[in-house]
Amino acid sequence: MEKIAALCKRRGFVFPGSDIYGGLANTWDYGPLGVELKRNVKDLWWRTFVHHRRDIVGLDAGILMHPKVWEASGHIESFNDPLVDCRTCRSRFRADHLIEERLGLNVEGKSPATMTQILREQAVKCPVCGNETLTEARQFNMMFATTIGPLAETGMQVYLRPETAQAMFVQFKNILATGRVKVPFGIAQIGKVFRNEITPGNFIFRLLEFEQMEIEYFVKPDEAPESFETWQGAMRNWLRAIGIRDEFIRVREHDADELSHYSSRTIDFEYLFPGSMGWRELYGLANRTDFDLRQHQTSSGEDLQYFDQEENRKYLPYVIEPTFGVDRTCL
Ligand SMILES: [Zn+2]
Structure with a gap:
């Protein structure tokens, strides 16, 4: 991995962050070629999943959100x-x-x-x-905390978002109100997230700040397992589209005690990274059930149910979440 990092620096793909000050651990900057590579990945992803599909719309939300979001999502307690x-x-x-x-x-x-x-x-x-x-x-x-307001004592403590997902749940109602979407549909977002992790390095594999390309796909609860399978296929197609050979990818199912607090089923797409790294998570796919919408509904007091006109009933949709790491794709 050190060889790859050195080559990426020489060729102008990725430089160590704050390099002339001796660097800052686990921060990296994309150079002239790296930024083009990264932009190509994100553009292709956006075209594939947002522009070429009628059932997915985009969102570009703020990194800072109300602290109640992270209470409701379980991140303050469980992340x-x-x-x-x-x-x-x-x-x-x-x-x-x-x-x-x-x-x-x-x-x-x-x-x-x-x-x-x-x-x-x-x-x-x-x-x-x-x-x-x-x-x-x-x-x-693992959340980075900061303060809104000039004084630490009187300001409001907020967090840099550790995932892009929550904004898509919090804006679910506004997106429904635009009237262009019907379940099943998805919200897609590309953006920076921040995690205060002790990392073993590995170049741009695990970073303090990194970019996610993420979709929250809202489905009828009983259609969630089928949608999960469909998304697994769509992620495979994406991997092929960006030129990753099948033999470098394997799928790993999470055990019950490894699952995140919001998930009923999660799989990782693992890639065979070079050298001592071996098989590591590249992308993830999770069935988040109605956990997040239910939590935000309770916490905010807003009715977040979807009214299904065909069935003439209201329900909280289940959510299938395919997550793609931008930096890991570049690596
Ligand atoms: Zn010691």
Whole structure:
């Protein structure tokens, strides 16, 4: 990966962020060729899923949203990374990554208590100083917080969005009111998201700020499983369209205890990255059920149900969510 990063710098695709100041970890800037590559990916995606389809409309929402959005979405409570600190050298690690690296076990989504138990039982040492002085695993929220208003004490604490999805739920009612859409339909958005993660580097694979191309596709609840399959096919077609060979892609189903708090089924499209990286998530597809619309309906007091004219009834649609990482596509 270092070779690829060096080549990308020489050719003007991607530079280390803040390079003349020695860089800032896990930030990268797209150079003259990189920005064209990235723009091509996004333009093709937008043409494919928005312009060439009658059932998907676009949205370009703000990065800052009302803090209640993240309460309702569950991100304030559940969007956490399990971290451990070393009491000797004060280094900080992702507990699940440490276990995977040291013991080859996939513990993503397991509880901090379970991870702590594994670390203790296997006597895992600090990878930096070699002492057996790791703390218990604890959950840390991954959202970047900032303040609206000049004074920290009197201002309103807000978050940089960790996913583009929520704006598409929050604007669901306004988009319905434009009268151009009928279930099944989708809302598409391309935009920056921010996650305050401890990352193992890997160039532009895992970034503090990155770009997502995401669709929230609203369907009748009983049609969600079928729509999930259709979207899996559409994502395969997209992969072929951008020239990725089938043998470099595999699909991995998430276990029940690995699923995000909003999801009833999730699959990852994994790509065989070069060198030590191996199979890693490229894109994701999730059945978010009616979790988000229901949460926002309760939290805001607005009726977010869809009125189905053919069936003459109201319901909260289910949501199928295909997510595509822009930076990972470029990588
Ligand atoms: Zn240490």
